[in-house]
Amino acid sequence: MGVDACRGVISVVERGKYIKAAVNSGKIMQSITEHKGCRASAKTGRASCGSQAGRGDLPVEIWERVKNHPCYSEDAHHHYARMHVAVAPACNIQCNYCNRKYDCANESRPGVVSEKLTPEQAVRKVIAVATTIPQMTVLGIAGPGDALANPAKTFKTLALVTEAAPDIKLCLSTNGLALPDYVDTIVRAKVDHVTITINMVDPEIGAKIYPWIFFNHKRYTGIEAARILTNRQLQGLEMLSERGILCKINSVMIPNINDDHLVEVNKAVTSRGAFLHNIMPLISVPEHGTAFGLNGQRGPTAQELKTLQDACEGKINMMRHCRQCRADAVGLLGEDRSAEFTNDQVMKMDVHYDLEMRKAYQKRVENERVSKVAAGQKELAGVSGEMSAITVLVAVATKGSGLINEHFGHAKEFQLYELSTSGAKFVGLRRVEGYCQAGYGEEDRLSVIMRDIRDCHAVFVAKIGGCPKSGLIKAGIEPVDQFAYEYIEKSTIAWFRAYVGKVKRGEIQHVQRGVPPRWPGDRISAA
């Protein structure tokens, strides 16, 4: 106990040191806009003003660096878009969940791209996207291999983009094997955010995930390979944290291999200054041809994933809005517009970088964001006086901008909000059509959705047809369409207020909904 407490203190002190480094770096890298009219909520003590919504307890300087980054800020992902350019096809390790040979245009998962680009083609694409989607604020290099296994292409692309589009934030993601060698280059390239995929800190577990690595001109296998990899990953993370670069850690949750162990990973990365931890479910189907897909390794259920994320929540923020996107994804996190920007199309476009237009557009986005938060706060003020222990889960169909603006029949995913008297909290996603489900009829699709959101009390949509409406009601899920094109927080809280009122008056009885579905697609597992 004493030892544990002591460790806790050390890790807090260390984390403080890294936050300081990040703050200092933020001061250098970015001017800090002043925020006026902030007030702290009496209930949580957290600042709650305008565009600082979703800031939580982040220092202002760090919030300024993440608030327009759709991956680093949950609130930002409703409003801002990102893009990946596939300039890094080579990789220096093999993972049992990855097979880069397979490419299906309808498929979204890491390691998949439709075409690879040269740095010159990539920068042209960045400008084309930045003009067409002015809320695109972040460029990432995420493969399809490893960004740092292709250093020449990666850093050339970053340099060209910095020159052509200086307002775009730069990111890269890596498995960490080559990371310690490139920390200085990353800092010089003005990369502000780095994602490291860390699935283990125990080589024995690592040997079950990584069949081999290629390091120092040699192929290593087994425990030796995993030991080298974990040492390099943690060393790289420490070095980046000391330089004030914000690090997100991605971990793939693989049941019976690293699921319990990820709590240890969470502690290890937190103490080394990681900023955000993203635990993602293993995607594993035989069609992808991955080792795990072929040997029948299952992915976690939605409940298993959420339980693990909840267990790790606390000292570090957990990312729950990850879409596990392709290495050539374009657009808001929930949408993929990469098909509009193939190399052929980009070559035909008349590309011209208009910084002023982008700034003006982003100002409008920011105003919208402020009014969204204000509306939510106002609604929340009405409910916070109520004393109720009720919490309910609701699903929302949205295309972005923080609005309920998607038709039930068109929704490819539903965002889940947990409603209570303290407000509406984003808790996750349910994809209903993420992977190849060709051949499903309309009726089947409805039953798939109802199964996927069976733990929700209501589903908020912009529009819904008569048939699915009665089907949902029969299943005990209330279809709510009276808040069409209104803000999510405000609407869900208003609905929750009415719900609690009805329960109090005895008009309805509050019952807990069923077990959440498995992930993905509710397959029956052997385990």
Next chain:
Amino acid sequence: MCSAACPRVGLEIGSLRRKEEYVPFKIIASQCTSCSACEPLCPNVAISEKGGNFVIEAAKCSECVGHFDEPQCAAACPVDNTCVVDRALPRYQAPV
């Protein structure tokens, strides 16, 4: 044993070849993902991209003997049995 002492580890054990002769590697095009991992690793600059596929120029391939412990292209290749030795190809003659 001569094969244990031989710098060309693991290859052609038991068959004695002239030191200057090497078995070149080739890439099986139908399996290659064109990831380019092999290309910058080749000490002889024998690998290049041709029409979307990576190919090894057999006349330049020396199995990395004298440069590295193992053939770099095969060690880095992500697809099993894709970067393989090809005995049908003409052999590299080390510059005298």
